[in-house]
Amino acid sequence: MTDGEGERTRKILRALEADARRTPADLAALVGIGSDEAANIVAGLERRGVIRAYRTVVDWDRVSPDRVVAFIDVSVTPQRDVGFDQVAARIYRHPEVRSVHLVSGGHDLRVVVEGPTIREISAFVGEKLAPIDHVTATNTHFLLKAYKEEHSILVEEPADDDRLAVTP
Amino acid sequence: MRLARSVEAIPPSGIRKLFDVVAQMDDVVSLGVGEPDFGTAWRVREAAIYGLERGRTSYTGNSGLLELRQAVAAHLRRRHGLGYEPEGEILISVGVSEALDLAMRALLDPGDEVIVPQPCYVAYQPCVALAGGVPVAVGTTAAEGFVPSAEALRAAIGPRTRAILLNYPGNPTGAVPDEAALRAIAAVAAEHDLVVVSDEIYDRLSYDAPHVAFATLPGMRQRTLLLNGFSKTYGMTGWRVGYAAGPEPLIAAMTKIHQYTALCASRQAQEAAIEALRVPDRDVQAMVDDYDGRRRLFVGGLNRIGLPCHLPQGAFYAFPSIAQTGLSAEAFAERLLLEGRVAVVPGTAFGAGGEGHIRCSYATALPKLEEALDRMERFVQTLPGVVPTVATGVAG
Numbered sequence: 001m002t003d004g005e006g007e008r009t010r011k012i013l014r015a016l017e018a019d020a021r022r023t024p025a026d027l028a029a030l031v032g033i034g035s036d037e038a039a040n041i042v043a044g045l046e047r048r049g050v051i052r053a054y055r056t057v058v059d060w061d062r063v064s065p066d067r068v069v070a071f072i073d074v075s076v077t078p079q080r081d082v083g084f085d086q087v088a089a090r091i092y093r094h095p096e097v098r099s100v101h102l103v104s105g106g107h108d109l110r111v112v113v114e115g116p117t118i119r120e121i122s123a124f125v126g127e128k129l130a131p132i133d134h135v136t137a138t139n140t141h142f143l144l145k146a147y148k149e150e151h152s153i154l155v156e157e158p159a160d161d162d163r164l165a166v167t168p
Numbered sequence: 169m170r171l172a173r174s175v176e177a178i179p180p181s182g183i184r185k186l187f188d189v190v191a192q193m194d195d196v197v198s199l200g201v202g203e204p205d206f207g208t209a210w211r212v213r214e215a216a217i218y219g220l221e222r223g224r225t226s227y228t229g230n231s232g233l234l235e236l237r238q239a240v241a242a243h244l245r246r247r248h249g250l251g252y253e254p255e256g257e258i259l260i261s262v263g264v265s266e267a268l269d270l271a272m273r274a275l276l277d278p279g280d281e282v283i284v285p286q287p288c289y290v291a292y293q294p295c296v297a298l299a300g301g302v303p304v305a306v307g308t309t310a311a312e313g314f315v316p317s318a319e320a321l322r323a324a325i326g327p328r329t330r331a332i333l334l335n336y337p338g339n340p341t342g343a344v345p346d347e348a349a350l351r352a353i354a355a356v357a358a359e360h361d362l363v364v365v366s367d368e369i370y371d372r373l374s375y376d377a378p379h380v381a382f383a384t385l386p387g388m389r390q391r392t393l394l395l396n397g398f399s400k401t402y403g404m405t406g407w408r409v410g411y412a413a414g415p416e417p418l419i420a421a422m423t424k425i426h427q428y429t430a431l432c433a434s435r436q437a438q439e440a441a442i443e444a445l446r447v448p449d450r451d452v453q454a455m456v457d458d459y460d461g462r463r464r465l466f467v468g469g470l471n472r473i474g475l476p477c478h479l480p481q482g483a484f485y486a487f488p489s490i491a492q493t494g495l496s497a498e499a500f501a502e503r504l505l506l507e508g509r510v511a512v513v514p515g516t517a518f519g520a521g522g523e524g525h526i527r528c529s530y531a532t533a534l535p536k537l538e539e540a541l542d543r544m545e546r547f548v549q550t551l552p553g554v555v556p557t558v559a560t561g562v563a564g
Contacts (some may be wrong), residue, residue: 011457026534029468030461159207165511166187166200168290168339 008033012041013050018151020054059154061146067099069114069143070121073107077134084108096124107139118142118159176295182517186501191512198542201512202339203359204484206455208440215443216436224435230427232260232411233438239445240411247371248381250389259419259426260441260525264369264397265291267422267518270332270413271393272299273513274421275330282365283324283332285316287319287487287518287525289339289367296333303331310478310489314343314496316522318352325356326351331363332356334382337370339520340527341487342480344374347385356474364392365420369410372401372452374461377481383413390415400483401452402444409437461485462530470528473545474554484531485514491524493502493551501526508547510540518528 008031015022015030019021022030028038057059060067076087084102094151098112111129115121121140130138147155183200187531190196231237237254244250248489252258261267268291276282278300282294285306296303306324308314321332332353337344345353357364366382383392410433412422463480470477470488477488491498497514504510504526515522530537548554 014454017462022534025463029465030457032460032464083478141284161205163201163205164187165190165196165198166183166513167202168181168183168517 009041009045012038013045016042016051020056042057057150057152059146059149059152061154066116067114068121069112069146070130071141072111072113072125072144073136073139073141074109074111074129074135074141076108077136078108079134085133087134091129094124096121096127107137114122173560174298174300178182178297181290183290183513184202186505186511186513187234189502189505191445193505193509196505196509196511197532197536197543199530199532199537199540200510200513201531202485203405203531204400204403204455205531205533207449208403208407209444210400212404212440212443212447216440221438224439224539226435228432228435228438228444230423230432231255231258231444231555232433234434236260236438236442236445237411239442240413242498244381244413245395247381248384250381250383250413252350253416256416257413257419259412259423260438261397261410261426261531262430262433263399263408263414264367264395265295266408266426266430266433267294267395267397267410267412268295268365268367269299270422270425271395271418272296272301274418275299275363275365276301279328281326281328282521283329283362285321285322285332285334286520287314287340287515287522288333289335292333292335293519299331301326305520308341310341310487310523310525313345313349313478314338314341314355314487315345315349320358321353321356322359325360325362329360329362329554331365333365333367335367335369336382337374337480338483339370340485340513340515340522340525341482342483342485344377344379344481346377347380350380350382350385354382357391358387362391364388365395366392367395367543368493369395369397369400371396373456373459373484374482375456375463377514379482393418396442398444402441402447404437404440404444405442407434409433409441457531462534462537462538465534466528466530466541469538471540473541473547475544484529486528486530487525487530489524490526492553493548494553495551497523497526504544504547507550508543510543510547 011031012027024035024039028035032105076084079086088100091097096113098114101110103110113121125138125140194285208223237258240258241252241254244252248285272295276299281302281304282296283306284303293303304324306320308316308318348406364382383389383394393412395412398404466480467477467486475488477486480486500515501512513527515525
């Protein structure tokens with residue numbers, strides 16, 4: 001890949017990351033190529049697993065205020081040869097787990113879990129997560145209020161365009 | 169009440185009338201906006217808030233905060249390799265508009281002439297006239313890339329000519345001259361010992377080639393007044409802060425007027441401007457890339473629907489031709505607004521060479537641009553003489 005192609009690909013990815021619904025024609029205009037070429041680049045990125053999914057940022061508070069999200073700090077004793085990966089795998093395969101990250105600091109894995117009720121999340125932590133071999137401690141933080149999600153501020157309405165309609 | 173003849177002689181802005189009509193209408197997609205749709209970065213707004221919290225509400229020195237002048241000097245050195253002394257060669261103004269007014273008043277005696285290539289920003293002619301000068305229009309056309317030839321400039325120069333007023337990248341045409349064209353203008357300026365007032369407010373929005381600051385051309389630094397500001401690059405139009413950089417005697421003369429008329433630019437705006445100059449270039453570049461994409465998409469669309477348009481190389485305006493519709497620019501803009509519900513500015517608002525064109529700002533979100541193109545397409549299909557000229561979606 002030339003530098004130009006690499007920069008073009010990064011521009012397309014940044015644009016799609018900001019708005020997954022941008023069409024091949026939009027993306028093509030953005031980087032100055034034809035629509036078909038843009039569509040091919042995106043298809044290639046999907047095939048290579050660079051683009052993993054297209055999702056929607058939802059403010060669930062506005063439709064299902066009772067839905068529960070928890071951030072769980074997990075301490076793990078790393079294992080010879082596989083480090084944290086095996087424990088992480090046993091956690092991330094659960095469908096209710098939204099994300100799993102290995103982080104620096106006072107604990108090892110930061111896990112985000114969502115569920116319909118606090119009871120179900122508590123059960124998940126107590127029955128599925130904590131008993132995993134080599135997990136030494138969990139510390140669960142329930143989400144109280146989401147201010148911003150994936151670069152979208154949830155607690156303010158998008159600002160109106162307050163520019164005058166015609167200016168020099 | 170009797171008003172000054174100099175004021176009464178100035179025609180009302182060609183934009184005002186349109187604005188009044190748009191204000192009465194609903195469901196208009198406006199391509200008439202001459203300012204970015206990117207708001208001021210939060211870090212910049214926060215710097216101003218912090219300044220207020222710290223009680224920084226007093227006047228600043230007439231020339232502006234030294235820290236800001238130093239930041240501007242560093243910025244000009246980094247971006248263009250231009251060296252200006254923060255103390256003596258840089259003045260912080262109430263936007264480029266004030267700096268332009270100060271420059272004209274500092275340079276012109278009654279009856280002195282200023283060459284103004286057109287189409288141009290609406291304030292240039294009145295600014296010259298209000299300073300007692302005489303604006304001399306040099307019309308340009310799409311065929312010459314909206315850049316005046318040396319011959320055309322020479323033909324307009326007389327014994328009273330004092331200055332040339334340039335604006336590249338340009339509003340309303342998006343013109344960016346290549347270096348050869350700039351050198352030709354520089355040669356004329358040197359030949360006739362003219363000051364070049366170079367409004368480079370769109371400097372960061374040059375898409376196809378790096379911006380050439382006029383003062384960097386050989387021999388031009390000592391006769392160029394560089395005007396720039398924060399409005400377009402940092403989405404700060406309402407803050408009203410800009411600067412002039414140039415030879416010390418001219419800056420001193422401008423500062424003399426400024427100290428009696430404006431005293432200083434707003435303190436909060438100056439605090440914000442310091443922070444704006446710390447915004448990483450990658451953030452600015454992301455915005456430039458976004459405009460670039462819209463430019464290609466929108467201009468491609470204009471050509472597709474039968475409004476021939478050169479690919480503008482800078483700023484955020486497309487300046488398509490509407491001559492083949494048989495309508496005047498004003499009639500086209502008015503009918504497009506009333507029948508098609510899209511606001512554009514007739515080219516005639518920008519002076520000589522503007523007839524037969526409309527200015528469309530693409531500083532508007534993509535979905536709105538696409539909606540505007542759909543509406544414009546439906547409108548132009550009702551007009552005789554419109555044939556799509558380019559089959560593909562991307563021009564240039």
